[in-house]
Amino acid sequence: MTCCSATTNSYLKHTFYPCLPKFPKMVPTYDPNDDEAGLKLLEDLTTNAHHIQQQVLEEILKKNAQTEYLRGFLNGRSDKEIFKEKVPVVNYEDIKAYIERIANGEPSNIISSQPIIELLTSSGTSGGLPKMMPSTAEELDRKTFFYNLLVPVMNKYVDELDKGKGMYLLFIKPEISTPSGLMARPVLTSYYKSSNFRNRPFNRYNVYTSPDETILCPDSKQSMYCQLLCGLVQRHEVLRVGAVFASAFLRAIKFLEDNWEELCSNIRKGCLSDWITDPGCRTSVSSILGKPYPELSELIECECRGKSWEGIIRKLWPKTKYIEVIVTGSMAQYIPTLEFYSGGLPLVSTMYASSECYFGINFKPLSKPSDVSYTILPNMAYFEFIPVEKDHEQVVHNVQCNGNSDQNCTSKGNEEENLETVDLVDVKLGHYYELVVTTFTGLYRYRVGDILMVTGFYNKAPQFRFVHRRNVVLSIDTDKTNEEDLLNAVKNAYTPLKPLGFLLTEYTSFADTSSIPGHYVLFWELKMKDNSDLPELDRNLMEQCCSILEESLDSVYRRCRKKDNSIGPLELRVVKHGAFDALMDFCVSQGSSVNQYKTPRCIKSEEALKILDSRVVGKFFSEKTPFWEPFKIET
Incomplete structure (x- = not known):
């Protein structure tokens, strides 16, 4: 079915308003070659954001109320009113067991009334394995709909x-077959291998x-x-x-x-x-x-x-006419290099999406990377937002030592409590939020982990700037290393030095993207237990520490290093005693509180990096690629 712009509005009226029949089709059909129809569709979607969100939630609950997961909280009811009261906000670890059961052969109706046709792998967890997100055939149609809407937006400006x-330049990545026969693979690999892509x-x-x-x-x-x-x-x-x-x-x-x-x-x-x-x-x-x-x-x-x-x-x-790449979030570190090669071409970030769900479109694609905002499409999922606040002292600290005042956002309230959320249309301009999604594929009140700031509204749909991933300190490509994983890797890598009388007194890191591919750099400050002078460091021993560091990071990092070659060898820079005291003095001089100061685990400020680099006494690289194989699902 195709429709011109004249019929699009009529179609939407019969699609999104709650007084009309239940279970409306939430992926409107239209002619993707008709720019006028596409733009009109976007106008209607964003104008009716509240009504569409209510319909989305109603459809998801009606269809999935009898799944094992929701039945455990709602006892078979599908009332929107009790959804937030009874269904908890969750992280991946809270739902991992349900998804693994499906991977091992149990029926999809554990979490979804629709058949789950594949599992989409995203970034690694603290356990080292990628997350797996359920996906359905209808979700492929939803993604195709989303991609088609990028066309009229770009044609409006170019x-x-x-x-x-x-x-x-598009690529597929490794995939595996789970015990149930479902494929587990990255979201883009899934799309490129689908008939939706081949028959676009x-x-x-x-x-x-x-x-x-x-x-x-x-x-x-x-x-x-x-x-x-x-x-x-x-x-x-x-x-x-x-x-x-x-x-x-x-x-x-x-x-x-x-x-x-x-x-x-x-x-x-x-x-x-x-x-x-x-x-x-x-x-x-x-x-x-x-x-x-x-x-x-x-x-x-x-x-x-x-x-x-x-x-x-x-x-x-x-x-x-332009270069189309994602340059928001951790990809912003590549903007200077892109500008060098581009010859002044605009850098265009068109969309905001993840393995869990596709979220929003950049309605002003030619805006500067620093000004990019994404407008959430209300028919893609049911969206909620956890209000996020910033501690003033920590913000001052991060401005000076991390070079980004938006990098220290924390959820309001106790993490252990059932977090209160705000609906899509109720977010406030200039405020920060963590994104929570309820999808058509079996995720309910799931914390995506992205921190966003509201920059405006397009009709009734809010526009967001991506600020950062919650807890992520290092990222070069699709890897996302959090502070806990980095700490565990450092502990493991320090082990060979312990018997020799070394103490690791401090460490930090940064993502070096001055060369291609980029690589992780860690600064270590070492001293001797007996307070003697630091001896000349054995290169083989320190290279062993580098290798252990890499082996201790998650499978996504190791895949990027070994299979994709998208991350270079890890570098370890040992600094002389007192280097981190100098770093603290610098941060305090820039406004940080002595009482609340703690060493940043990732540094982005050039001034702070110069302080540490000026005190380096040895540089070492990992001489071998870390072990990696496609992940296996435990049965």
């Missing part, structure tokens, strides 16, 4: 995108230089090479470039720096390198390469041989 293609409607936003076969290639090196080759061959058709995350796009640029000569040779000769053995890649890329292009090869070689790669993206793809 002209003539239908005149060319997008060079989007033809429109200006879905025309890519990369054939699907190259995106779905399981060998990341072959996939990267082939996608870049296709992008270079079609360079004069490329109007936009990008990847999902800024880190992935920059990794592609680094790959291009290392392999441009071979790529140019393929273009010059009109044939693909022999080491590309994936059949899908060979067939699809060969059809695009087609014939020798000596002039094109010479042009690309001339640009790549230059003294500097500043502005290389605009040079290689001269018609490009």
